[in-house]
Amino acid sequence: MKLSNKQKQFLKGLAHPMKPIVQLGSNGLTEGVVAEIDSALNHHELIKVKVPSDDREEKSLIMDAIVRETNAHKLQVIGHTLIIYRPGEDCKIQLPK
Template identity: 40%
Template sequence: MLTGKQKRFLRSEAHHLTPIFQVGKGGVNENMIKQIGEALEARELIKISVLQNCEEDKDTVAEQLVKGTRAELVQVIGHTIVLYKKSKENQQIKLP
């Protein structure tokens, strides 16, 4: 579980990132969760964009992604979700 200070730090780190995944009409599926999990292992911090044609609510999408990837939800702002998961092999981000 992340503290408020750690979330604030991660939000500042994620500010300059561009979303690398988009959730659209199909919603969240197993393949997407697997790919996001691999991206989290490589990068630790990613942004995911929820498109307007997505049939599910952005908070529901965020909950599904967190549960599927076992990541930490940093922020849901607008249609963007920020996820963090500590990498097992190549840890890059040092949390305060």
Template identity: 60%
Template sequence: MTLNNKQKQHLKGLAHTLKPVVMIGNNGLTEGVLAEIDASLDFHELIKVRISAEDRDTKKLIVNAIVAESKAIMVQLVGNILTLYRASLDKKINLPK
């Protein structure tokens, strides 16, 4: 699934007030972190993840791994905060056309 610009802007607006629900620290991207991201996406559909990586390349690798493993869509990456969206069966968020 891909999002058009209007849908991304809508999700960015919804995510503006959200706080990060998952934080990736010194241990990096572990199976437990991926499981927590997966569970959070199932419940919320739209989440923020804080990535504590000093190096840009490391952060980019972590972001790509999260997106690939969670099958989510990256809405935006601002600084160390990654915003992810994945539709659940309940369809809590209605996206514009």
């Protein structure tokens, strides 16, 4: 599924007031963290993930791995926060056409 720019803007607007649901710890991206992100996506569809890393390259690689492992759409990165979206089976969020 490809998201249009209008749909991405709509989702970013929904995500703006949200707090990060998952925050990576000192162990980085583990299988448990990926499972938790996957579970949060199943429940919420649109989530924020906090990736506290001082190294930009490492942070970028971790964020790309999260998107790849969860089959989610990367909407935006603001600082250490990644906003991702994955439609559920019973779409909770109605996207504009």
